[in-house]
Amino acid sequence: MESPGGTGSPPRKKSNRNIDYEIIEDIIGTRNLSQTPQGPLQNNSEAILAESNPDLTSQNAHAPEQKATLTESAFNPEFNSNETIYTAKDKTPFTVYIESTEKSGNNIGGFNHLKIAKDIFDLKLSNILKINIKGRNRLGVDFDSFKAANNFLQNKHLKNLGYDIFIPKNYTSCKGIVRAIPKMFSMKTIVQNSTSRECRVISCTRLNRKVIDKEKKSVEYIPTTTVLYTFEGTRLPRDIQVFGLDMQIKPYVPPVTQCFNCFRYGHTKKICKSKKNALIVEA
Template sequence: MELDTPPEPPDPDGSRIFTNEDAPRASSQTSRKRPVDTEKSASVTFKKKTVTESSQSVPSIQTVFTHPSFAEGPESYDKDDKGPFIVHVSREISDPSAGTSIRALKFGQFMHKNKFTNIVSDGVKNVGRNKISVEFSSAQAANTFIISPILPLTKYQAKIPTYNITRMGLVRGVPVDWSMEEFVESLELPAGCGAVLKARRLNRKSSNEGTIEWLPTQSVVVTFRGQMLPSKIFSFYTSLPVEPYKYPTIQCLNCCRFGHIKAQCRSKPRCYRCAQPHTGESCDVIKEKATCIYCSGSHFASDKECPEFTRQQNIKLAMSQDSVSYMEASLRFPPVHKSYAEIARELFPTPIYFPLPSNPPHHPSNSPQPNSFNSPRRSYREKIIRPARTRAPLAKGYDKYAHRSFTNSPSSSLPNGCALGSSLPDSPPSQSKMLEVLSEFLLSIVAPCSEIPLPPNVAHNLSQLFNILNNGPNNLTTMEQ
């Protein structure tokens, strides 16, 4: 197919398609019906439409077009590019699985010793095991750093990340019999849009009687140079809408990680069925008894319903919309993690009831009864009911009833705090009664000592006292009394 004779589009209303030479003559007949074969109409050259189905057309062999500059990688920033001006640096290694690591602090010291300037504060960061990200304050400083002769001498490689100066869009409706080179050469780009660096046709998977085939589709992924994604492009005077391209979510079935396939995996195998260190093809665990390696759920790690798969989709969407790296986009979404309580709740969805002991402890009527393990208002001690503690037998010489009678408080009809054992009198005793009681008390003390002479002062006081008791207290003053 030649580029100067593009395929004619289908005509849905059944009318004819005119050539460019007969366009003025055809414009005068647009409101008429289809003309008959007359002498006048015979001079007009008509061209019947040819409807070409995409499934019946012969697919083009070329499905990828790559510009030579894109194959080598973007060499420098353009004057119209906007920041941040980032350059990725890695060390030259012979074995990709060697695991060479570059530390950001050591590389920052290297740049300081070699007097590289215009570096943004906190601009040197680790973005991988063997990759350092350096952010410059200007495009000229970044371009100067890339072509520095010091980097090859120290076995460093520097390049600009493609997501920072390119944009990817999805174009639909491209015929399958077009080669990608023909499609790119036919494009007319709007003002401000960079050149097309790559065009790749998407294929769909088809299974026919056990045979898997990849059939070409009419969707093409186009990579534009620059930091602007056009809303539409033009091909043969026809506009084609451009959609933002969303990166696919790819998972490896060997290590269960995302971002690569099994044929490119360099990690140790991890089973997507039981999360053990072996391949999933050699495991016979069914889906009902599976264990996810990410969320510990009862499903395969490759299940599309897994929260980690949804997180990876959100990361890819952020990478496409904001043009950022995977590490930067992954920091926006926290990793999937489930607590022990959530895992136990999934494994045991019904409440667990513990058997009650033979002698359950007494609970007051106003206190909640421990009946469920999942009760939210009870402590751990209330959730788990322990059996009654058995006590050692008592000694033979111990009488618990006698001990209880000694230690119990004695019963009394008196109010609390009263130390008297008898009832209180209704009225206080008279003064004469008190003197009589006092005299009897003194005589009981002196009588046993009748054979021993009393001291003179004691005998004098006693004689006065007995004299008062005999004569009565009426003749005494208040002070004497």
């Protein structure tokens, strides 16, 4: 049977595969990322990261422009916002990253993983399970106990050699979004009155929606009723109690991050260690 258009094939159905992405983009305010009177806006991933993680703003070359995207955040006073360590609740392996810097002299001109590994090996630490390559000039050291991993963070010998030692935040925490939290409540109030039966709340951040007025040629960031929660541990709780009311938590899917220096993925321009590459776009 022919379709109304006269062809022998039935009309194509509209695909729904992008629905989830559109919902996420609408929540975190990345719609209509286009040209502004001052030039192109930052890329989607950097804008989203700035909204959901204010700590990354200082690492971004577009920091002055992104100040408008930052949302209200509040930390649980029980946690040190500047420190990431393991606890007895975390599971093995307890991985710590060690990264060479210009001061250490091991990241100039290539991949010097063996030199970094040798400096660790010379310490003769008994709690190391294995050492893995985690990227350019970066290794991951797996420990058999959380205390040994935390002690490694403070290793004075390696720090004097110029190494950066840290635990990635996603190894000790997880994130989820909760909707329908009225804007009348501050994040300080929300974080102080949010509890979970499964884990503790570390912080709360209210997300913005980005609105572009094409006629006025202006960009505005409007707070939404969606809040990004950061929880202790790597397992997202099933629900959370806000003022004693059970509210549903949905997983937070972070955006893909692209560097505008080397145009690779997984980091931003400010922390890029590669040489600048040219992006060639064929007509």
